[in-house]
Amino acid sequence: MGKVVALPVRPRREPLLPNGVLGMLLFVLAEIMLFAGLISAFLVVKGLAVEWPPVGQPRLPVEETAFNTGALLLSGAALAWAQARFRRAPSTALRPVLLAVALGGLFVCFQGVEWVGLVREGLTLRSSTHGSFFYLIVGLHALHAVAAILALGWAALRLAEGRLRQDTFASVQLFWYFVVGLWPILYWQVYF
Amino acid sequence: MGAVRRRLRTRLAGPLLAAAVLVAPGRALACAVCAAGETNNRAEFILTTAFMTALPLLLVGGVVLYLRARARRVHGAPPSPTSALEEPRRVA
Numbered sequence: 001m002g003k004v005v006a007l008p009v010r011p012r013r014e015p016l017l018p019n020g021v022l023g024m025l026l027f028v029l030a031e032i033m034l035f036a037g038l039i040s041a042f043l044v045v046k047g048l049a050v051e052w053p054p055v056g057q058p059r060l061p062v063e064e065t066a067f068n069t070g071a072l073l074l075s076g077a078a079l080a081w082a083q084a085r086f087r088r089a090p091s092t093a094l095r096p097v098l099l100a101v102a103l104g105g106l107f108v109c110f111q112g113v114e115w116v117g118l119v120r121e122g123l124t125l126r127s128s129t130h131g132s133f134f135y136l137i138v139g140l141h142a143l144h145a146v147a148a149i150l151a152l153g154w155a156a157l158r159l160a161e162g163r164l165r166q167d168t169f170a171s172v173q174l175f176w177y178f179v180v181g182l183w184p185i186l187y188w189q190v191y192f
Numbered sequence: 193m194g195a196v197r198r199r200l201r202t203r204l205a206g207p208l209l210a211a212a213v214l215v216a217p218g219r220a221l222a223c224a225v226c227a228a229g230e231t232n233n234r235a236e237f238i239l240t241t242a243f244m245t246a247l248p249l250l251l252v253g254g255v256v257l258y259l260r261a262r263a264r265r266v267h268g269a270p271p272s273p274t275s276a277l278e279e280p281r282r283v284a
Contacts, residue, residue: 013267014266016259016262016263016266017259017262025255029251029252029255032247032251033247033248033251036243036244036247037244039240040240040241040243040244041240043236043239043240044233044236044237044240045233046233046236047233047235047236047237048233
């Protein structure tokens with residue numbers, strides 16, 4: 001029989017970032033590159049144009065979208081407030097999370113209304129490069145916003161059941177902050 | 193008949209391919225970068241190229257710096273590489 005030697009147990013080091021947050025961070029970095037590529041292509045095409053928006057194409061509704069932008073930024077603030085409350089007592093964070101979901105939903109609904117108006121005015125995906133880029137960039141952002149709202153709704157559901165973990169909440173927050181933080185850049189580049 | 197058609201196809205394939213390679217890019221002008229030779233958007237082209245080159249480096253660098261700062265905060269500052277060479281101080 002061999003001699004059994006007890007090896008000293010090394011204390012397990014805590015990971016610097018939870019796996020969920022790290023995964024979301026990598027996803028967000030990839031998405032930043034995707035949007036940067038789209039914005040770059042848009043700027044090159046816009047620089048080539050003699051007139052922007054092209055002749056016969058409608059002007060984008062800058063003022064209405066400013067209100068929309070405000071709603072989205074407020075939803076980001078509501079989520080930051082939710083995080084502060086979550087640290088103290090998780091059950092108290094539900095209302096601000098729901099407020100963030102509602103404001104995000106408002107943003108997406110207003111975008112939909114704006115799109116209907118623009119299509120009626122003749123700005124379609126095929127009408128010009130202006131339309132193509134507008135629907136591609138803003139549509140892709142809206143798609144991300146819808147996905148993030150669904151994730152927030154799911155987080156709110158788990159929070160209501162008292163089963164939401166801090167790291168899960170942090171990953172959902174990271175996704176929403178990406179959606180919120182990206183929008184003012186898109187608004188500035190695409191609408192003006 | 194089949195052999196003649198096959199021979200004709202083999203002979204035509206090369207010139208047709210060459211014509212497609214020469215003509216297609218001019219006809220397509222598919223990517224934004226193809227129009228970069230124009231003077232009125234050259235500035236945008238250079239600017240976005242620089243931006244797209246720097247962005248991945250900035251993103252990766254930012255994450256590395258953040259993780260380094262977080263590691264210091266969580267696990268404490270690592271010993272400096274010169275600390276082993278220093279003379280131990282005598283406490284009176």
